[in-house]
Amino acid sequence: MRVAVTGANGLLGGAAVAQLSEKHEVLAIGRGPCRLSPGAFTWAEADLGDGRSVEAALREYRAEAVLHAGAMTDVDGCEREPEGAWRVNVGGTEQVARACRALGARLVAVSTDYVFDGEAGPYGEDDLPNPRGAYARSKRCGEEVALLLAPDCAVARVAVVYSGRAGAKSTFATQVVEKLSRGEPVKAFSDQVVSPTLAESGAAMTLELLLATDYRGVLHTAGATALDRVDFARRVAARFGLRGEIAPVRTADVKLLAPRPLQAGLRVDRAAALLRAKPLAIDAALDRFHGQWMSRGAA
Numbered sequence: 001m002r003v004a005v006t007g008a009n010g011l012l013g014g015a016a017v018a019q020l021s022e023k024h025e026v027l028a029i030g031r032g033p034c035r036l037s038p039g040a041f042t043w044a045e046a047d048l049g050d051g052r053s054v055e056a057a058l059r060e061y062r063a064e065a066v067l068h069a070g071a072m073t074d075v076d077g078c079e080r081e082p083e084g085a086w087r088v089n090v091g092g093t094e095q096v097a098r099a100c101r102a103l104g105a106r107l108v109a110v111s112t113d114y115v116f117d118g119e120a121g122p123y124g125e126d127d128l129p130n131p132r133g134a135y136a137r138s139k140r141c142g143e144e145v146a147l148l149l150a151p152d153c154a155v156a157r158v159a160v161v162y163s164g165r166a167g168a169k170s171t172f173a174t175q176v177v178e179k180l181s182r183g184e185p186v187k188a189f190s191d192q193v194v195s196p197t198l199a200e201s202g203a204a205m206t207l208e209l210l211l212a213t214d215y216r217g218v219l220h221t222a223g224a225t226a227l228d229r230v231d232f233a234r235r236v237a238a239r240f241g242l243r244g245e246i247a248p249v250r251t252a253d254v255k256l257l258a259p260r261p262l263q264a265g266l267r268v269d270r271a272a273a274l275l276r277a278k279p280l281a282i283d284a285a286l287d288r289f290h291g292q293w294m295s296r297g298a299a
């Protein structure tokens with residue numbers, strides 16, 4: 001099967017390309033040159049924000065299934081540049097959905113817990129979104145444009161994505177390891193409840209959703225444990241045997257451009273019932289994260 005992945009240089013997209021290329025023909029679409037380890041895939045450079053190029057790449061490849069993981073993910077960057085957030089997260093998703101419609105391809109568009117306001121999480125798929133801030137609004141509109149235009153479409157929501165694989169971008173989890181290893185303190189929000197998602201686990205769930213189910217609509221494919229960021233940092237530290245200061249801070253005491261959902265988190269019971277690739281509880285996810293980190297150190 002010809003499967004395309006957008007955001008292929010990203011945390012989740014990169015993990016998906018690695019998993020797919022063992023079994024399928026893969027078109028990996030990213031902005032700029034490929035930063036993935038070499039593998040059995042074709043690379044296409046295309047900008048989700050430029051109007052047509054991603055749509056053209058998908059049509060030319062005659063994609064049969066598309067995992068749309070590309071997005072402007074810098075939450076405060078989106079707040080500074082809402083037109084860019086619209087162009088990439090809504091316009092880019094529109095391009096992908098139009099191509100899927102024309103090709104009869106199945107689409108899974110990846111989205112976020114930020115579509116919720118964070119007043120009463122963890123949230124299930126049937127809870128009503130109430131996005132706050134430019135990133136959140138653009139992702140919610142992206143969900144709708146995907147579901148509207150692509151006839152065979154699911155939206156997969158994840159949260160606080162992280163990975164320990166070599167070359168993966170820096171995240172809160174990797175910063176906890178790096179700072180504590182250097183003896184530096186870590187600041188963590190005590191009032192933000194999240195459902196951290198190991199990229200490789202999120203990729204496995206979203207790919208199964210794409211290729212092995214006909215589920216349509218929204219599905220939460222995040223990690224199985226909702227916890228606050230201080231607790232998350234402490235568990236990362238414990239798994240790595242690291243001591244040091246983890247200083248709790250409150251969101252309101254830090255100057256952030258975009259609002260953050262506080263009592264967020266995603267309920268994943270539906271994914272657990274539907275998929276063979278199960279949402280990982282935090283300790284199992286951190287075991288894998290630790291293993292990735294150790295093999296990257298050895299590489």
Ligand SMILES: NC(=O)c1ccc[n+]([C@@H]2O[C@H](COP(=O)([O-])OP(=O)(O)OC[C@H]3O[C@@H](n4cnc5c(N)ncnc54)[C@H](OP(=O)(O)O)[C@@H]3O)[C@@H](O)[C@H]2O)c1
Pocket residue numbers: 006007008009010011012013030031032046047048049068069070071072073088110111112113139158159160161162169
């Ligand atoms: N990261 C999180 O904590 C998080 C949380 C909830 C939901 N999500 C959602 O999960 C999905 C996957 O994100 P991720 O976690 O893998 O984040 P990521 O590592 O930031 O990946 C996003 C990818 O999109 C690419 N991209 C950005 N602008 C682009 C453009 N104009 N044209 C083409 N590609 C562009 C980025 O390219 P570059 O690598 O060149 O920057 C990056 O590779 C997204 O839909 C995101 O909204 C992420």
